[in-house]
Amino acid sequence: MQPLHQTVQVTYHYSVYFTEQLFARDNTLLRDVLSIDPIPKKVLCVVDQGVWQHHPALLDTIQAYFRAHYTSIRLVCPPLIFQGGEEAKNNPANVAVVQEAIHLHGICRHSYVMAIGGGAVLDMVGYAAATAHRGVRLIRVPTTVLAQNDSGVGVKNSVNAFGKKNFLGTFAPPSLVFNDVHFLQTLSMRDWRSGIAEAIKVALLKDAAFFDFIEMQAKPLLQRDMALMLQLIYRCAQLHLDHIVQGSDPFEFGSSRPLDFGHWAAHKVEQLSGYTLRHGEAVALGIALDSTYAYLEGWLYEQDWQRILELLSSLGFALFTPELSQHHDQQNDPRCIFSGLDEFREHLGGRLTIPLLEGIGECIEVNKVYKETMKESIALLEMYQSSLQMNPGTGSDGSAVGTR
Numbered sequence: 001m002q003p004l005h006q007t008v009q010v011t012y013h014y015s016v017y018f019t020e021q022l023f024a025r026d027n028t029l030l031r032d033v034l035s036i037d038p039i040p041k042k043v044l045c046v047v048d049q050g051v052w053q054h055h056p057a058l059l060d061t062i063q064a065y066f067r068a069h070y071t072s073i074r075l076v077c078p079p080l081i082f083q084g085g086e087e088a089k090n091n092p093a094n095v096a097v098v099q100e101a102i103h104l105h106g107i108c109r110h111s112y113v114m115a116i117g118g119g120a121v122l123d124m125v126g127y128a129a130a131t132a133h134r135g136v137r138l139i140r141v142p143t144t145v146l147a148q149n150d151s152g153v154g155v156k157n158s159v160n161a162f163g164k165k166n167f168l169g170t171f172a173p174p175s176l177v178f179n180d181v182h183f184l185q186t187l188s189m190r191d192w193r194s195g196i197a198e199a200i201k202v203a204l205l206k207d208a209a210f211f212d213f214i215e216m217q218a219k220p221l222l223q224r225d226m227a228l229m230l231q232l233i234y235r236c237a238q239l240h241l242d243h244i245v246q247g248s249d250p251f252e253f254g255s256s257r258p259l260d261f262g263h264w265a266a267h268k269v270e271q272l273s274g275y276t277l278r279h280g281e282a283v284a285l286g287i288a289l290d291s292t293y294a295y296l297e298g299w300l301y302e303q304d305w306q307r308i309l310e311l312l313s314s315l316g317f318a319l320f321t322p323e324l325s326q327h328h329d330q331q332n333d334p335r336c337i338f339s340g341l342d343e344f345r346e347h348l349g350g351r352l353t354i355p356l357l358e359g360i361g362e363c364i365e366v367n368k369v370y371k372e373t374m375k376e377s378i379a380l381l382e383m384y385q386s387s388l389q390m391n392p393g394t395g396s397d398g399s400a401v402g403t404r
């Protein structure tokens with residue numbers, strides 16, 4: 001018998017809204033967007049504990065909002081709370097609790113699960129929603145810079161398992177995203193800064209003018225200028241969304257993952273640090289490492305490499321951490337940073353493909369990484385970092401590090 005062939009095409013639409021005080025009684029955006037037909041929509045709400053701690057009135061505000069718009073939207077129970085940060089993705093019980101609530105409260109594929117929190121809580125809730133009933137609708141309300149400009153606007157969700165980051169997960173676009181600027185005010189300095197690393201990443205890959213903008217505005221950004229941060233978030237989210245569509249591989253069927261610049265090392269070092277490093281901090285290390293490698297391999301001009309390191313360090317990112325240089329000599333040791341290359345390849349499938357820089361705003365893909373050059377890059381970053389510590393405030397003029 002002849003084989004039967006089929007092509008399945010599915011189109012997803014979703015919007016990212018920018019607002020302030022999403023749950024203020026007179027802000028009808030959420031209600032209006034959900035009132036697409038006369039049937040009231042059921043919503044199960046999940047909140048990041050860290051957000052709740054900094055916004056103690058949030059749960060009452062959410063419940064009051066739903067009561068005020070009862071004819072259009074119904075909260076099925078008081079919001080569920082989960083510890084924020086990587087713990088949300090490391091504890092397998094969390095997914096089961098969300099799925100059980102979906103079951104108990106009759107959340108169907110025309111109802112919504114709404115996740116309010118940092119990237120970790122959004123990833124975990126997104127995974128639970130994507131696997132219940134083979135996928136219920138997800139509303140993301142990202143509350144960190146990183147989640148608003150990167151993780152919350154994309155199509156991926158996941159939890160960690162078997163000691164591997166994002167081992168379990170799905171590609172499942174959200175139904176809606178609401179970026180509420182109000183939440184950003186309570187971020188710790190670390191979380192304010194972390195999201196800037198993803199913006200630098202996407203700027204380096206795709207938009208030199210955006211890199212110039214971040215470089216020019218580094219100081220006010222660090223001083224928490226909200227208007228500038230909104231510009232940064234908007235452009236970064238836009239580049240991210242454009243990539244998902246224009247790259248025409250939103251579900252990453254190919255071996256290449258161009259947006260994951262610096263991420264083979266970032267994911268590994270995050271894990272090796274016992275998740276004491278924020279994702280954005282690990283991304284900054286990964287960007288510094290792969291930029292240094294590209295410079296040593298002769299792809300990146302020295303002045304571009306210097307600009308990258310200077311920008312990262314001026315924003316307060318560390319460019320070296322001991323996890324980068326441990327266990328190099330033990331083959332296949334999972335504590336060695338280079339095992340991150342194997343894990344990256346395994347996660348993607350196919351050939352190892354990593355994005356590297358040929359210039360600011362210019363990216364190439366390589367299939368081979370020379371470990372000796374990578375070790376040299378790590379040693380150079382260690383020297384760079386200690387020269388900064390010896391001369392704090394002087395920035396990096398390159399004089400303290402070897403160049404070639």
Ligand SMILES: NC(=O)c1ccc[n+]([C@@H]2O[C@H](COP(=O)([O-])OP(=O)(O)OC[C@H]3O[C@@H](n4cnc5c(N)ncnc54)[C@H](O)[C@@H]3O)[C@@H](O)[C@H]2O)c1
Pocket residue numbers: 048049050051054083084085086089117118119120121123143144145146147150151152154155156157158183184185186187188191194278279280
């Ligand atoms: N799905 C994707 O495509 C994707 C992309 C990039 C990163 N990620 C994931 O995102 C996660 C990192 O997310 P993140 O950087 O948003 O940090 P996070 O979710 O780890 O949160 C960091 C801390 O900030 C707290 N917090 C959150 N919002 C707050 C607020 N408004 N005020 C005060 N505290 C607040 C949290 O409770 C937590 O303690 C990682 O797990 C990473 O793997 C996913």
Ligand SMILES: [Zn+2]
Pocket residue numbers: 150198263279283
């Ligand atoms: Zn990332």
